[in-house]
Amino acid sequence: MNAHINWLFRELPELIQDGLLDVQQAERIKSRYLSRSDGRSQEAGGVLLAVFGTIGALLCSLGVILLLAFNWDRLGIAARVVIAILPMLAAQYLGFLLLRGKDRSPAWRNATAAFWMLSCAGALALVSQTYHLEGSMEGFLAALIVCILPLPFITRCFTSDLLYLGSITVWSILVRANGGQAFLFWLLFAPFLVRFILTLKADRFGGSAVYLSWFAAVSLAVNTGFSLERVLPGLWIPVYAALFCLLYLSGALVYREDIPAGRQPLYLFGSWGIIALGALFTYSWPWKEIGWQYERESLASGTSVGDFLLLGILSAAVLGAAIILIRQKKAGHLVFGAFLPLSGLCFYLSASRGAGAMFVVHGLFNLYLLAMGLSRIAMGFGSRDLIQINSGTSILSLLIAMRFIFVEDFFSNLIWRGFIFIALGASFFAVNVWLVRRLKKVEPRESGA
Amino acid sequence: MKIERKILWVFFTVAVILQLGLVVRMIAHSETTLNHGTTVKFGCIPVDPYDAFRGRYLDLALRTFEMSPEGLLPAEIVSLPVDERKGKTLYALIAVDDDGFGRVQRYLSRPPEDRDALWLKVRLADDGYMIDYPLRKYFINEKIADRAEKAFGEALLRDPADGEMPDPWVTVSLFRGRGVIRTLFIDGLPLEEYLKAEEGKDRQRQQETGRLGRSRTYRRSNS
Structure with a gap:
């Protein structure tokens, strides 16, 4: 049982003794927290069963493969083919049983999914090996993805979602690494997105949804870069800005503010991405030699259509999320959402004016990070949220450290830098004095109430 | 609720069809090629005889496909700049000599119309000059991997004399542009x-050596 609940139970007799609670009230409190605790331990048990079931299925499949490998060269082609297909047929039968059963446990679902996906991979690999079929790793993964595409919808569990996401992520990386086009990743991601939304709908704060969100965010961050054709240098700037804004804003839409940050992966990952990119964009290297004057191939060739399509879809989704947030009166989040239009504007300025726009771009992103940090502190102050205040302070510290240590161009002038730092320091002191006075006014009013 | 269940059954059916379809297609293609194809020998050449075993397969380098295709390429491919040649699909027309060894007669940009012609679907490699062909991997069991690699490497380093058959070689079944490796031969x-x-x-x-050693010891002890 939870240590906090234990503490509460130990306190109850004393509370009854002091007359703060009567016996019935204490019993009601006890039964309420007991049932909650039982629910949690049942959930933990279910997770444990699912994890052990999945690991068991994986180990058994691998063990069978090893046993077969020992005698493999003594078997004829027909025997090898039968052995290659049999586990897949068995997995399909398990899937059949899963669908026939009314309510299978998560352990059963996860174990079936792991076994099914592995048996498909095994069948493809063994048949290819038996006939000495030439093929690359990405070709093998593409065939596997086609085979396992419907499985997340049939087994409806974390393991199948994760294995599918892992397969398409690795496939996309391999295709790109070998000079191919990985834009198909987005089409393959669509079925996962449907499953992901269904998982969030079922329980957005549950373990599956949280872990899946982390993996999805990482996969998107990696594959956005891999799927770009990079015909137009620098297009990655607005594309990544749109991606992180979308993650942040969808996080703001999906999660409640009273939930710990660790359980809000989209929100957290999006904000980290925006801060990291914002910090990068205060330097000149991302803005050098970008835009249509440096295109690697004619834009008319059509190779980069996918890149623009991706930018368009992501931007439209960001716009949609921003409108919903304004309607829900959560406009405070739009400070982070402004990262996309700002990046787009700076991309346009750098592309059209080259080095001439660098000063404006630097200035805008420095001011943006400053505004972001201050707005965080203000929001944190408003909601008495120390974590938000700390995150705002961290953004400001990062900005100050960057302008003080890793300096370039305009900021390398010590005199200018000195004046700017003194001015900023003075304004912080002023804000501090204002805050202290305001807090003093608020405290007597609160204590009076 | 019933509709949701029906959709799940549709997904299940699609999964079974996809999985079985893909695997059965692979088997059917290979079996058709093995049973109805023409068996041709291809000699191997040493690309990296000291590291021929890569994971679970021997890296075969078939002499005829490893040679520069210049002079055998179709005119429409030759006229292309290198960047546009990369990855282009070609059809290798194979001629077989009296010993059963195949060699590329020329590369075509379309499959040959002659039904009796032996051909293999290949592509121009990413450098735009060499040929990427689908007969490079000979899978072997890890138990014999070390000995197989050594034997294969040694055989590759033995230069065949004029008129002698290249060693090692593989037999390949060719059928309608597909090729399936049958067997790898060393020393016939x-x-x-x-x-x-x-x-x-x-x-x-x-x-x-043991007998010789024992008789020497015996002789020494007698003397």
Whole structure:
């Protein structure tokens, strides 16, 4: 049982003794927290069963493969083919049983999914090996993805979602690494997105949804870069800005503010991405030699259509999320959402004016990070949220450290830098004095109430 | 609720069809090629004989496909700049000599219309000059991997004299542009048999050395 609940139970007799609670009230409190605790331990048990079931299925499949490998060269082609297909047929039968059963446990679902996906991979690999079929790793993964595409919808569990996401992520990386086009990743991601939304709908704060969100965010961050054709240098700037804004804003839409940050992966990952990119964009290297004057191939060739399509879809989704947030009166989040239009504007300025726009771009992103940090502190102050205040302070510290240590161009002038730092320091002191006075006014009013 | 269940059954059916379809297609293609195809020999050349075993397969480099295709390429491909040549699909027209060894006669940009022609679907590699062909991997069991690699490497380094057959070689079944490797031969024997024969020879040599050693010891002790 939870240590906090234990503490509460130990306190109850004393509370009854002091007359703060009567016996019935204490019993009601006890039964309420007991049932909650039982629910949690049942959930933990279910997770444990699912994890052990999945690991068991994986180990058994691998063990069978090893046993077969020992005698493999003594078997004829027909025997090898039968052995290659049999586990897949068995997995399909398990899937059949899963669908026939009314309510299978998560352990059963996860174990079936792991076994099914592995048996498909095994069948493809063994048949290819038996006939000495030439093929690359990405070709093998593409065939596997086609085979396992419907499985997340049939087994409806974390393991199948994760294995599918892992397969398409690795496939996309391999295709790109070998000079191919990985834009198909987005089409393959669509079925996962449907499953992901269904998982969030079922329980957005549950373990599956949280872990899946982390993996999805990482996969998107990696594959956005891999799927770009990079015909137009620098297009990655607005594309990544749109991606992180979308993650942040969808996080703001999906999660409640009273939930710990660790359980809000989209929100957290999006904000980290925006801060990291914002910090990068205060330097000149991302803005050098970008835009249509440096295109690697004619834009008319059509190779980069996918890149623009991706930018368009992501931007439209960001716009949609921003409108919903304004309607829900959560406009405070739009400070982070402004990262996309700002990046787009700076991309346009750098592309059209080259080095001439660098000063404006630097200035805008420095001011943006400053505004972001201050707005965080203000929001944190408003909601008495120390974590938000700390995150705002961290953004400001990062900005100050960057302008003080890793300096370039305009900021390398010590005199200018000195004046700017003194001015900023003075304004912080002023804000501090204002805050202290305001807090003093608020405290007597609160204590009076 | 019923609709949701029906959709799940549709997904299940699609999954089974996809999975079985893909695997059965692979098997059917290979079996058709093996059963109805024409068997042709291809000689191997040493690309990296000291590291021929990559994971679970021997890296075969077939002499005829490893040679520069310049002069054998179709005019429409030759006229293309290198960047546009990359990855282009070609059809290697194979001619077979009296010993059954195949060699590329020329590369075509369309499959040959002659139904009796032997051909293999290949592509121009990413450098735009060499040929990427689908007959490079000979999968072997890890138990015999070390011995197979050594035997294969040694055989590759033995230069065939003029008029002698190249060694090692593979037999490949060709059928409508597809090729499936049948067997790898070293010294005229299938790899597995060659390894067994070599093992037998080694054992015999060891026995002889042991006998010789024992008789020397006996003689020394008598004198």
